[in-house]
Amino acid sequence: MKQDIRGKGTITLDHGGGGRAYRELIHTYFLPRFANPYLEKMDDSAVVEIPQGRVAMTTDCYVVDPIFFPGGNIGSLAVCGTVNDLSVQGAQPLFFSTGFILEEGFSLNDLENVLIAMEEACREAGITIVTGDTKVVPKGKADKIFINTTGIGVIQPGVDISGNNAKAGDKIILSGTMGDHGMAILSQREGLAFDTTLKSDVAPLNHLVRQCLTMSREIHVMRDPTRGGVAAALNEIALQSNVGIRINEAAIPVKEEVRAACEVLGLDPLYVANEGKLLMFVSPGDAPRVLEEMRKDRYGKGAQIIGEVIPDHRGRVIMATAMGGTRIIDMPLGEQLPRIC
Amino acid sequence: MCLGIPMQIQEINENVATAAVSGTSRKIYLDILDEDAKVGDYVIVHAGFAIHKIDEEEAKETLRLFEDAGMFDHPQEGDESP
Amino acid sequence: MKYVDEYRNREIAERLIKRIWETCHRRVTLMEVCGTHTVAIHRNGIPGLLPEQITLISGPGCPVCVTAISDIDCSIALSEKEGVIIATFGDLLRVPGSETSLLKQRSLGADIRIVYSAYDAFSLAQQHPDRQVVFLGVGFETTAPTVAAVIRRAREAGLNNFSVLSMHKVLPPALLALVTSPQVKIDGFICPGHVSTIIGTGLYQKVAEEFHIPCVVTGFEPVDVLQAIALLVEQIERGEARVAIQYRRAVSPEGNLKARSMMEEVFEPCDSNWRGFGVLPQSGLKLKADYAQCDAERIYDIPPLKSQEPPGCICGDILRGIKRPPDCSLFKKLCTPDNPVGACMVSSEGTCAAYYQFSGVNIA
Numbered sequence: 001m002k003q004d005i006r007g008k009g010t011i012t013l014d015h016g017g018g019g020r021a022y023r024e025l026i027h028t029y030f031l032p033r034f035a036n037p038y039l040e041k042m043d044d045s046a047v048v049e050i051p052q053g054r055v056a057m058t059t060d061c062y063v064v065d066p067i068f069f070p071g072g073n074i075g076s077l078a079v080c081g082t083v084n085d086l087s088v089q090g091a092q093p094l095f096f097s098t099g100f101i102l103e104e105g106f107s108l109n110d111l112e113n114v115l116i117a118m119e120e121a122c123r124e125a126g127i128t129i130v131t132g133d134t135k136v137v138p139k140g141k142a143d144k145i146f147i148n149t150t151g152i153g154v155i156q157p158g159v160d161i162s163g164n165n166a167k168a169g170d171k172i173i174l175s176g177t178m179g180d181h182g183m184a185i186l187s188q189r190e191g192l193a194f195d196t197t198l199k200s201d202v203a204p205l206n207h208l209v210r211q212c213l214t215m216s217r218e219i220h221v222m223r224d225p226t227r228g229g230v231a232a233a234l235n236e237i238a239l240q241s242n243v244g245i246r247i248n249e250a251a252i253p254v255k256e257e258v259r260a261a262c263e264v265l266g267l268d269p270l271y272v273a274n275e276g277k278l279l280m281f282v283s284p285g286d287a288p289r290v291l292e293e294m295r296k297d298r299y300g301k302g303a304q305i306i307g308e309v310i311p312d313h314r315g316r317v318i319m320a321t322a323m324g325g326t327r328i329i330d331m332p333l334g335e336q337l338p339r340i341c
Numbered sequence: 342m343c344l345g346i347p348m349q350i351q352e353i354n355e356n357v358a359t360a361a362v363s364g365t366s367r368k369i370y371l372d373i374l375d376e377d378a379k380v381g382d383y384v385i386v387h388a389g390f391a392i393h394k395i396d397e398e399e400a401k402e403t404l405r406l407f408e409d410a411g412m413f414d415h416p417q418e419g420d421e422s423p
Numbered sequence: 424m425k426y427v428d429e430y431r432n433r434e435i436a437e438r439l440i441k442r443i444w445e446t447c448h449r450r451v452t453l454m455e456v457c458g459t460h461t462v463a464i465h466r467n468g469i470p471g472l473l474p475e476q477i478t479l480i481s482g483p484g485c486p487v488c489v490t491a492i493s494d495i496d497c498s499i500a501l502s503e504k505e506g507v508i509i510a511t512f513g514d515l516l517r518v519p520g521s522e523t524s525l526l527k528q529r530s531l532g533a534d535i536r537i538v539y540s541a542y543d544a545f546s547l548a549q550q551h552p553d554r555q556v557v558f559l560g561v562g563f564e565t566t567a568p569t570v571a572a573v574i575r576r577a578r579e580a581g582l583n584n585f586s587v588l589s590m591h592k593v594l595p596p597a598l599l600a601l602v603t604s605p606q607v608k609i610d611g612f613i614c615p616g617h618v619s620t621i622i623g624t625g626l627y628q629k630v631a632e633e634f635h636i637p638c639v640v641t642g643f644e645p646v647d648v649l650q651a652i653a654l655l656v657e658q659i660e661r662g663e664a665r666v667a668i669q670y671r672r673a674v675s676p677e678g679n680l681k682a683r684s685m686m687e688e689v690f691e692p693c694d695s696n697w698r699g700f701g702v703l704p705q706s707g708l709k710l711k712a713d714y715a716q717c718d719a720e721r722i723y724d725i726p727p728l729k730s731q732e733p734p735g736c737i738c739g740d741i742l743r744g745i746k747r748p749p750d751c752s753l754f755k756k757l758c759t760p761d762n763p764v765g766a767c768m769v770s771s772e773g774t775c776a777a778y779y780q781f782s783g784v785n786i787a
Contacts (some may be wrong), residue, residue: 131722161587194367249432257364260424264365264386264538266344266513268466323436323645325468328780337541338515339345340388340566341458341486343459343565343617345424345643345673363424370542372572375681381640383426385620388512388562389511390569392682393620400672403642404435405649414776420714 009108016102016136033119034048038095038130046130047260048095053155056091058082059150064169065106066188067114067144067269069198071181074112077275078147079121080204081226087209087224088278090161091153093125097149101119105140114145125204159213165220166241171287173280175208175294176201176302178230179258182272186265193253198257205304208297215293218283220288225279231270234317235331245317247329266339267292271332281309345387350380360386396399424425426672430644439649440472447656452478452608454744456766457615458485458770459643465777467645473652481777483597484615486562487514487770488742491696492580493730494590495520499556500725501588502533505581508551509535510544512560520767521730533718541566541573541587548577548585557719560589565617566681571689574710574717588630588719589709592695594618595626599690602634606745611655613648614640615635616670621686622679635664642670669747689714698732698738723725738765748778 031039038046061081067074078098087092098118102111123127128266180201187196191264205224212219221241225233238245254269262269276299282290287305292302307319317329347362348369353408361371367389371378374391376391378384449474455461461481464470470479495518502509502525509525515524516537534554538544544558560570570587577585594615614627619640622731627638637658641651651669658665668674669706686708695707710718732738735753740746748754748767758764760776767773 056406078740086472165437181587196365198364256424260346260363261342261365263346264367264425265425265608268356284402317467317489320432321466321468321645322433323469323472323649324433324440325472327466330760330780333517339514340512340562341514341770343457343563343615345565345620347424349425355782365594368568370540370572372576373568373682373685375679383663385617387565388569389542390572392617392679393567393656394567395426395672401428403647403669403671404429 001097001269011102011104011106011108011111011136013104013136013138016134022134026134030110030116030134032243033076033115034122034129036128036130039132040126048094048130050094050152052102053154053156054228055152056086056089056155057150057152057333058085058089059148060085062147063143064185067110067142068202069188072202073114073117073208074145074147076121076202078149079118079127080202080275082149082151083125083127083206084203084224084278086151086153087099087206088161088224089145089155089208089325090213090222092210093127093151093153093156096127096129096151096234096243098129100132100134101142101146102115102136103142103144104136106144111145121204124137125206135242135282139246158217161219161222163221163223163237165218166237166243166281166309167220167283168243168311169284170281170286171249171305172245172309173251173277173282173287173291173294173308174230175205175280175300176273176276177253177255177270178277179254179262179272181275181296182229183261187261194256194261196261198247198255201274201276203299205276205278205299208294209274209278211297211300212280212290216282216286218286219280219290220283221281223279225274225277227273229269229273231317231329232332233298234329238317239315242314244310244313244315245307247312247317247319249322250317251304251306253302253304255274267336270329271336345385345388347383348386350378350382350384352380353378358391360384360391381382427644430642431696432646435646436649438673439646443477443649443656444474447474447476448660450478451656451659452480452484453611453655454480454484454609454650455613456482456484456594457618457775458488459614460613460641460648461485461774461777462771463643463645463648465780467644469648475766476655477652479772482744483595483697483742484563484618485594485770485773487518487564488738488766488773489592489697489700490515490518490561490590490766491730492732493696493700495524496728496730497725498525498559498588499523499528500728501537501719502528504723506554507534508554508556509533509559510538510547510556512536512539512561513537515559515561516771517763518766519763522754527672541570545577545585547654548582549580552584555584555586557584558587560587560591563592563594563618564621564686566692568621568686571685574689574714575685577717578714583716586717586722587678587710588718589690590692591708592706593692593696593708594622596703597700598626598630599696600700601743602630602636604685604743607743609636609744610659612638613651613655614638616640616642616673619670619674619678621679621682624666624668624674624676624699627741631664632747636668637656637664639694640666640668640674642673649716652777661748696705697720699742701739733764736765738767741767748775751775
């Protein structure tokens, strides 16, 4: 996973000074990773040309702890998270900016590994980082590394995806197993140490989305269920669209390992974060072929229809339990806490 | 008031064991277990401690009882009845 | 998951539900004593599967719910002491004290860490010899022996920076207070599973024989709960009052003697304040004098705290099963999961939190 590339060395305040040390840092670590004509110009602003159409723009900050986890690191998250936010808007991601806040004392080796992961993610998603910035703060003023990425993408004519577009009868597709990322992260947290074979599912989903969009003009809503899990995402959509949502517990794909890890800590997989999954609300007529198309993509193999939009229980999410009962799935308050009771 | 999950013991070192359930494993403590445990046994784990060794026969018995319409005629544990 | 999945079998559940419908011919009120059962019941949507003559009420077996406000205030006061690391189960973090909660304290800089086991707290103390680790001991007889075991280890290891604030409670006085209370009318008890693993079934024998209320010691999977309800209804219809162990894979009549003796070696009974119940004699556990060096209550100087139950909060009546959440004037208005007043709302297994999830929705 982590490679030790250049031996020891850490970020110092000089690296943030804008002078020689700074330039050396940029030229040694950042530029080689994201080499492209925009960055190499090293102008204060990148100038890009974008195809005709509506421009979608999104920004996200990444502060995950631990920064390295099974399946990825903060760098892969920083690229994939923003790629996915654009994708679920129906946009083809194109150009990114990225800002780094580095803590004095942060390992250069760790920085390199983060940047390698970003490079790989950019390549896979097909996006270009055209501008960036780096600041260094004194020790203790940041937790190792914080990353912001902002991305823009273009939406094709006729594509209209929004959280308030859900319609009664829409089928809800989940692209794969839920809870993988959150539990992989937790397994690395000190004090809750448990071992697991689980890896984060962090992945760029723009290709999957593009293929699905070619299959149907009746994809109404897309959302990536990150913090708060599938439960939070569905609740947001139910509120935005003022509809009810009913999901089927037995239909939701969950890895056995995730189920078990959740049982051990007293957590509910519905509330656990995902970083390589999405929810898609599709008209009932188009849902089967969208599902089939999704399953052709490597990140959609486990896709299932997990529920549908209903006209009653507006603003709420209810679940038919595996036992045949009904349960309300509420919006989570905040971070789910492990319990012993 | 107690979450407890059945886990299987993978290795034992005095009062500390590694136990696993479906790919998740962790360190558990055997201090309050009232029976000897060996690798392969299933125990119920609460707050990091094994509290009971699961008896395969008792577990099966519960399931067997579900199958009979006459399940309520079976004598039950805790009764004075034989 | 072995010994779990088999008890989540839909087909068996349906047969049990059918059996319950066929057997139940009268109004029946059952109490699940244990908070974990409340979660299991609501998580599986069990109330909606039962005939409407069966009412399920949640009892006082939620350690988080019954932790007195003064105990939370005390924990918070300890977190403010120089050099102290508070180690706690996640369950306690959001419980409101008089003014604030441990979670909010943490945001102000208090060193409060979530642990999964009392042993983790012990390890913290070993790793940080320059700090004082205080473990918040909450839970009933399932958890208390685990804390006792760790306290013994701490003493063996000669650790002088580890202590426990014992807020542990024991079940028998609460259960007996319920059955002797004239206001409470319970036809059958769904008895705790894991507490019974430790204490056995003797307590329930007393309830069944002296008070003629059937008791079924129950597991936590949906099939376990449904089987228990079926067994209780059957007994009630026949006018019987016996103790049955549904959770036979985890419970024996005599319980876990080793766990109990360890608990008795380290702890002794004391009067204890149950949120909403008031003080129940001999219902709590405190560390024996022999273990004074691990007793946070003896070690730390905590000024007397003015802790008050918030006005209007009827958690006590809710915990006794006398009132239901909609009867509370604060429910859903001032007291919500985001801003809980009483602990019945804070804990995910509290009656009010569970009820809140279902309120306003007509489940067909």
